[in-house]
Amino acid sequence: MACPIEVTVNLLGDKWKVLIVRNLLLGGTQRFGELNRGIDGVTQKVLTQQLRQLESDGLVARKIYPEVPPRVEYSLTELGHTLKPIFEAMHSWGTSYLELRGA
């Protein structure tokens, strides 16, 4: 009998994963380089690692175009899109927080 919140945390409980999903929710399908530039402070290696985990957890889809130079596009799966309410709640909370703490 697992706790649903613990399940969610185990899949999404990494700072970078949250930011990756945020970018894909807001910006739609993106190439590796776009994500790399869009997420402040993340390195290539870590971005690759996190994307692989998100992919194996079924939240993110990876599409490779057999071109040279290579092109790889990342997008949310159907399951990934169902995370949206969580991000709306976080967005809403973060906005209120910034207003309170006088941004």
Place this chain on the structure above:
Amino acid sequence: MACPIEVTVNLLGDKWKVLIVRNLLLGGTQRFGELNRGIDGVTQKVLTQQLRQLESDGLVARKIYPEVPPRVEYSLTELGHTLKPIFEAMHSWGTSYLELRGA
């Protein structure tokens, strides 16, 4: 111009913090030992650290009773309670996920 989601992640972006707040939301005010026993796998040291951070971020309140043996109670602040929608979203998502992946 900070991203609201990034703000939220910076305050709550640690696995243990999420589980601490979950326990306080579900169980109300709790003593240190209760939290320690209620959160699987956390050590005293880390629990103390995370509670201190949550306290200094204004999400958790700490009340000390000058007794021996000591008694310390933790509860959510008003601000801490406003996190509830995020946890409801995570709970809801985790539940659906468990149904899909056949728990």
Place this chain on the structure above:
DNA sequence: CCCATTGGTTACCTCGCGGTAAGTATATGA
């Protein structure tokens, strides 16, 4: 008299995260 209780703090040590940088493959452009 001595031990358990409670909520810490502290010292020590290990392990793994994450950063840096180099390697890879190939078609295009200079």
Place this chain on the structure above:
DNA sequence: TCATATACTTACCGCGAGGTAACCAATGGG
């Protein structure tokens, strides 16, 4: 002919997060 761009993968390495365990304080109970 050779550098370049792209999206990685891999090897190496250092540092800090986190685990373990000992210590503390004062009282009540055996």
